[in-house]
Structure formats: C-alpha cells, structure tokens
Amino acid sequence: MSIAKTYIPKETEEKWYSYWLQHGFFKSVPDEREPYTIVIPPPNVTGVLHMGHMLNNTIQDVLVRRARMKGKNACWVPGTDHASIATEAKVVAMLKERGISKKDLTREEFLTYAWEWKEKYGGIILEQLKKLGASCDWDRTKFTMDESLSEAVIDTFIHLYKKGLIYRGIRMINWDPQGKTAVSDEEVIRKEVNQKLYYIRYFVQSESPEVGKSESGEASSDFRTSGLPDSPGFLTIATTRPETIMADAAICINPNDERYLHLHGKKVYIPLINREIPVILDDYVTMDFGTGCLKVTPAHDLNDYELGQRHNLPVIDILNDDGTLNEKAQILVGEDRFAARKKIAVLLEEAGVLEKVEEYKSQVGFSERTNAVIEPKLSMQWFCKMGEMAKPALDYVLNGEIKLIPEKFVNTYRHWMENVRDWNISRQLWWGQQIPAWYLPTGEFVIAKNAEEALKEAQLKNPEYTAANLTQDEDVVDTWFSSWLWPISVFDGFKDPDNADINYYYPTNDLVTAPEILFFWVARMIMAGHEFRGEVPFRNVYLTGIVRDKQGRKMSKQLGNSPDPLDLIAQYGADGVRVGMLLCSPAGNDLMFDESYCKQGSGFANKIWNAFKLVKGWEVDESLSNPNGVAIEWFANRFNQALTEIEANFAQYRLSEALMDTYKLVWDDFCAWYLEMIKPAYQHPIDKATYAATIQFFENILKVLHPFMPFLTEELWHDELFGERSETDCCIVAQLPAIGEINSRLLNETELVKDVVTNIRNTRKTKQISDKEPLELFVKSNSGINYGQFEAIITRLANISKFESVADKIEGAINFLASTDEFYIPFSEEIDPVAECVKLKKEQEYLLGFLKSVNAKLGNERFMANAKPEIIEVEQKKKADAEAKLTIIEENLAALAC
RNA sequence: GGGAGCUUAGCUCAGCUGGUUCAGAGCAUCUGCCUUACAAGCAGAGGGUCACUGGUUCGAACCCAGUAGCUCCCA
Helix, strand or coil, X not given: CCCCCCCCCHXXXXXXXXXXXXXXXCCCCCCCCCEEEEECCCCECCCCCCHHHHHHHHHHHHHHHHHHHCCCEEEEECEEECCHHHHHHHHHHHHHHCCCCHHHCCHHHHHHHXXXXXXXXXXXXXXXXHHXXXXXXXXXXXXXXXXXXXXXXXXXXXXXXXXXXXXXEEEEEEEEXXXXXXXXXXXXXXXXXXXXXXXXXXEECCCCCCCCCCCCCCCCCCHHHHCCCCCXXXXXXXXXXXXXXXXXXXXXXXXXXXHHHHHCCCEEECCCCCCEEEEEECCCCCCCCCCXXXXXXHHHCHHHHHHHHHCCCCCCCCECCCCEECHHHCCCCCCXXXXXXXXXXXXXXXXXXXEEEEEEXXXXXXXXXXXXXXXXXXXXXXXXXXXXXXXXXXXXXXXXXXXXXXXXXXXXXXXXXXXXXXXXXXXXXXXXXXXXXXXXXXXXXXXXXXXXXHHHHHHXXXXXXXXXXXXXXXXXXXXXXXXXXXHHHCCCCCCCCCCHHHHHHCCEEEEEECHHHHHHXXXXXXXXXXXXXXXXXEEEEEECCCEXXXXXXXXXXXXXXXXXXXXXXXXXXXXXXXXXXXHCCCCCCCEECCHHHXXXXXXXXXXXXXXXXXHHCCCEECCCCCCCHHHHHHHHHHHHHHHHHHHHHHHCCCHHHHHHHHHXXXXXXXXXXXXXXXXXXXXXXXXXXXXXXXXXXXXXXXXXXXXXXXXXXXXXXXCHHHCCCCCCCCHHHCCCCCCCCCCHHHHHHHHHHHXXXXXXXXXXXHHCCCCCCCEEEEEEXXXXXXXXXXHHHHHHHHCEEEEEECCCCCCXXXXXXXXXXEEEEECCCCCCHHHHHHHHHHHHHHHHHHHHHHHHHHCCHHHHXXXXXXXXXXXXXXXXXXXXXXXXXXXXXXXXXC
C-alpha cells in the first residue's frame, strides 16, 4: 500500500463496506455465542436521512460493532415504518400532481399506487445509512407492512379484542380536517396563538328579540359586568369560536351565580338562526371567567360534550370532515370554518348582537403532520385500554429490569404511565392494516382475521348472512399499533412464537431512540412485550438528545438549518462525521451540533493516518538492541489503564466520554508521548523489539478505534505492515484486546517524568533557550524514585546531553521541583536572585496556606472522629508532601540569602 | 395552572458515595516554532465568585430551602 500524505476517506469507504457485505460480517444466525441484539427504530418510508438519524444510528453502530468485537453474536435488525399519515399524504400529493384525485380511486387502486411509491422511495434512508457504515444485517430488513408483520397486527387486534382490551366508542377525537384523519393527542402540537374573544348576546325567551332594545351603547370593558342582569333582555357569552353558535345545545351558568338567578329555567335564542336552547345549571362553569355564561357546544368541544352528556343535551355537529359547515348550521353552509368565523362576526355585528371583540391569547392545537388547526370531533373509533397493560410496563422500569439511560427519564415515564389514557387506534386512512371488524346489517359487528372467518362468525348470529351483508371497517390502525410489536414481529414471534430466532435474539439488548417517543413507542413496546411474550422487549433504552443548531434551534427542513448528512460524509468522511456526532452527544441531552465537530473528527482520522505513516516508514536493523524497554512498558500499562476507563464508560453508556478517552489515548499518549519517546532519528533504523511492540500497539489501537471509525481502521488493518492476513481476518471481526494488569507505580512515575520534561520545555521557553541547544540535567531524588531508568526518555524528549543523579544541591543552576524531587539545569547565564526569590516566596506562601488548611482539618476533633480513615490518610500524606516541599524551598531561599 | 429537568472557562460538556494539590476535558484564543509522520501539525500559556441568597456539615460545584433565568412534558 502506498501511503498518501493525508487520509482520503472516499477511497476506502465504499471498498470496505462492500467487502464487509461480501463476507457476510453483518450477518447473524443463532449459534452458541451470547447474542447482542438491537432492533432499529424504523425510520419512516417518507423520510430522508437527517441529523437525528445520523446520531441515532452512529450510536447503534458503535454499540453493535463493539459487541461483535467482544465475541458476541451481534445482530442489528434494520427496517422501515409505513407511517400511515405521512405516507398517505405523500401519495395523495403525488396523485394530485398526476391529476388523480384519491376520491376517484378504489381502496385497492389507491393502495397499488401507495406500494409503488413505497417501493420507489421507501428504502432511501436505509441506503443512506450504508454510507454511514451501519453494520445492519440487511438480509433481515423488515417493513411494518410486510405480510407477517401485518398478520401480527391483525392477530394482536383480535387477541386484545377477545380479552376485552379493545372496544369501540364515541369519543372526542383530534380531527385533522386537512389530512382528514384523527390524530392522537401526541401528534397535536399546542401553540399559543393570538385570537379574538367575541362577546355575543343571546336574547332571553319572552323578551322581544328586538334589535337594539336594550342596547346601552356603552358595553363595559370589564367583562365581569357586561353580562349583568341590568340588561334584562339578553345574556352575553364570550367565545373564540363564533362560527359554532349554530351547534349550541344550551347556555350553562353556575347555580351559585347570583347575577343570573333570573335566568334559571329560561330559554334563550341563538342569534341569527333563532333556535331555542335551554339555560342549564352546572357548577362546572367558572363564575369569574368570561361573562360567567358558557355556550355549550357538545359536538365541538370535549368539555361541552361531557357537560352535554350530564344534561342530556342533543349533539349537533355542524362541520363536515373537511372543516366546512354543513346544512345543520343553517347558515354559511359550505364555508370553511375560518371563513365562516369572519363572516359570522360581520353578520352578528349587523344584527347588533356583537357586543365587543377582544384580543385573546390561547393555546390552539395543530396537526403535527399537516399543520392544520385541530378540530375536536365526535367519532366512533376503536380504542385500546391502557390501564391494565401500563401497570406491568411501569413495573419493569421501576424495578430496573429495563434501564432508561439517562435515569432522569424514569420520572417522566412514571408520570405518563400512572396517568395513561386509552389509546385511540383508528385512523381514517387506507395506507396501513385495515381494522378487522365487519359490520352487519343490524349494526352489530364481528371481529375476525379475514372476510371468510368474519362470515362464519356472522352466520352464527344469522345463518342467512352472505358476504354481501358484511362491510369491513374502512379505517386502518394507528402506525404505532404495528411498531409496538416491532421487537417481536421482526423475528416472526407472533405466527411462530417458538422459532429459533425469537428464542435466541429476544429480549433484545439495547434500544436507541429519542425521548420524544418514549411513550408513543418505547412504553407501548414494553406493554406488547409483556402482553405477548411475558418478557421485556429490551434491557436498556438509550435516549438520545435532539440535534440542534448552534443557536439551539431544533434542526428542521423548514428552518433549513440542518446540514445534509451525505454532504457532511462527503466532506469529512463517514468516520469524521461519526466522531463529530459523538463528540457532542451526552446521553439524553440535546446536542448543539456544529460542523467543527466533524472537522475535529476528520482531523483525528488524519492524525492516526500520519502516525501510521511514520511507523510504516521505519527500517528495522536486527542488530540493534532495544533502548526503549521502559517506554514500551509504560505504554502497555497506559493502554490497559485507558481500556479500563473506556470499558467503564461504555458500561454506563457514556459514549462520548469513551470516545474522548480513546482520542486522548491515541493523540496524547501514543502519538505525542510514546512515538516521540521511541522514534529513531531521521533516516536511522529502529531495533526489532521496539518495532514489533509498536506494531502490536498500533493493531490494538485500531481495534479500540474501530467501533468509532470503522473505515479508517479497516483500511490500515490490511496494510502489509501487519503481515499477511487471510481474507476474513478483518478489523470488524477482530477481538478487542483483553485488559492486562496495570502497574500503577510505573504509570505514576512516568507522569512525574512527563512533568520533568514539561518543566524543561517551559524553562527553555521562559529563558529563551532554543529547543536545539542541548542542556545538562541533574536530579536530587528525595522521593527515592530511580530516574536512571527514564534517562533515555528524558534526554530524548527534552534534548538533554547529560543526565546525572546528585546527592547535593547545585548552586547557581536553574531548578525546579517535580513532586519532592529537585532538578537542576546548569546555565551559563547568571540566575537573577531577586526574581528567583520572588518565585520561591510565592510558592512558599501557597504551600503554607495549603498546609494550614490541611492542618486545620487534622487538628479538628470532629474531622478526625467523622472522616473515613482513608480520607485522613490522604490528608496526612498531603501534609507530609507539603512539608517536604517547604523544607526544600526554605533551603533554597537560605542559599540565595533572601 | 400542574409536573420534570437544566444553569460549571468564549463554546460544548465531565465532575460518580460531600473529602486527593479539585475546580477538569475537548474545541476556540494567545505566544513561539515550516524540528523530515502530521501546519488538519508541534511546544508552551492564559482563561471560571461552579446562576444568586441562605441553611446543614469538621468540610459543599455536589445535600436542603428560597430566588432568578432557560428547556421540556401535561392540562
């Protein structure tokens, strides 16, 4: 392999990805090894790769690759989600462009188009993930509408229905008039919106509805008084939705409201249409909000609906599914609800019943998918009872069988699960699994796996029934109703609950996903896991943050503040981007992404490349003896120490910390210290032992780096430097080095040696001595450390021409302390005694202060009584060290006679 | 309105059971170096009242209470 000056990712990435594929390294089949399983959070078929996916899948790939390198049978199952609302919207839009309207199509025709669309665009994200290096077992790729997965959805629907956990009921749902579907509460985004509060007068029965009769013309600006009975002919209500007055079923007042006693038992007329409605009493009404008179519109407000139920009020629905007014409104029929609002305001004004309009801020729900204002709507829907299933799902998390990372999400999870509401699983769409309910002419229904079975069921009720008597429910189930089965259904665990795959891979190990769908998806998977397998679906849930831009804004297409991940990969290399993502991604916290992190990542790749270039350039002279024994031993120990730290961080899912440990191990310890320690002089050969040790180190470093930087490491792995490799001897399947013993004494002493080197470099800097000018160095070792063993290292790194141990201080030399050991550099120039005195006195002062605080602790009876013995020991050591240093400083001060 | 969380260097974040010479890391900044692996580099340096106020403790970035600011979830 010829070595380029810099690392060029493009030349390696495609090559190795296809090599891995060819050799089936991503593939997993059950065997004797311990499994390690991740199921991918299936991306929507409508999506393209965004930064959230990049983060999420980088993390999963790091975990999977590491597991593989720890000898586990790693299986990462990829797939996609059919995303009924979003996909149907895309297909409808596509058809519209072709001049086709969904209304003109049969269900079957529409679905043909939808599948066509899915085949064409549905796999885009998965293809893009390959660019990132994702080591998924692609042979296992699943789609939530695959036959077996869909069958599982239908089967579980039937199972839950039979168990009484699925029921049909009228509910107030969040209706998206643009998507023409119900959406769940979680898909409604609430925003504070400036609205208008309309004050409208309703005339009271037996009072003449003569316009302007009681008009004072000076309605009070205080709405608390504006509806007062000093205007006996009418009452005033305040509403943000004047277009719904035609759907009013009553006016409600608080029975304790003394202002309105005269209205008890009365009837009033709805303006414009003059329909008569009763005044009802309910203490639900807050007396001091608005006018104290509440218009009750059961069809268009959840609270009003419940109020209506209590008072047996009729439900008058004046809206069509597309948000326009229907004939029940009597006026403005066919107008859109917002147009109608403006028009009715004018009509009310003209009729003289619009008392005033105020600005008003309130929360309005918007559809996450279409951004349309959500319309509360009564509808017959299928529901799944949650209470019973939530309990065990909560327990799994509370008792630690499932760990949420970071732990803070346990609180959120508990709060949700303790206040869980039934799950509306109907969606008024075609793309998805059609609800397996067939309606009979009597209005009854049967639940069955297919039309034939449904007919059989129906014939039990009435043998006369034929297929023509049955109509299947038009709706499909919520997409989450299929994705909650994902960890089971990808292994075909419903149809074949005892198959080899599910028995081996389930429960899966880690799930990596966003906190936004903790309830939507994670909680429901746990419920499904318990319900259908009596077991958790995964052990650990790693919750990633939201990727934001530098200004803290969520990255989104609308804002255009998200870089294109593929552009980033092209620019920085997949390895660079992976490192960049992880550098700024603490678990569960949002990350402020900036391209500079990727730059740092590619810089790191380049650093490794160049270190490799150095080692590769060495000539070996077999006759040389090894002068680097200590350096080699030090790095071997340092490597083991770093492995321990990395392992600990992985165990706690602190991936960005583990990466930083690796980064520093490679850059600082290996490149900046070790290689500099052993590097032969230019065009000089290296001895065989050092060469062999260094190559071994390098190979181990590649292994540790591989999960983070798979492409670069695989590329270097195959260099001839490491000798002949068989076709399947690849970094991706190499086993991580075992952690060896750590000689902490050697590590500590080497830290001191590094301190000595830094001190000398510093001295050169302050005294303006060139790096090229050799210096002499003498040590008076008070600690007993044998610096002789480090001679080669110190002379090398600090350009020392002579290094000797001495028993006495050296007068007139530059000196410094490393721990309690004294170092001297004789220097021709006179040492400035005054400056030296100042320096020493400053140090002395600091040490005295420090010693004082230590002594204060040691002299404190309560400290001695309460502190743990090891703490006291540490304090005593601090004291001894400080005293030793002080003695040396005092001696030096005395010598200078200051 | 109810709940959860956050605030440590210019930026992004560590700091685990309160106790090392504990105030850290990376990036950025500044200074000096084109020293034959790397200027995408090397060597060195500066930078913080741990949001604020009080309390507990022998001892607080860490525990408790309050205040301010920010974020998220639910209504």
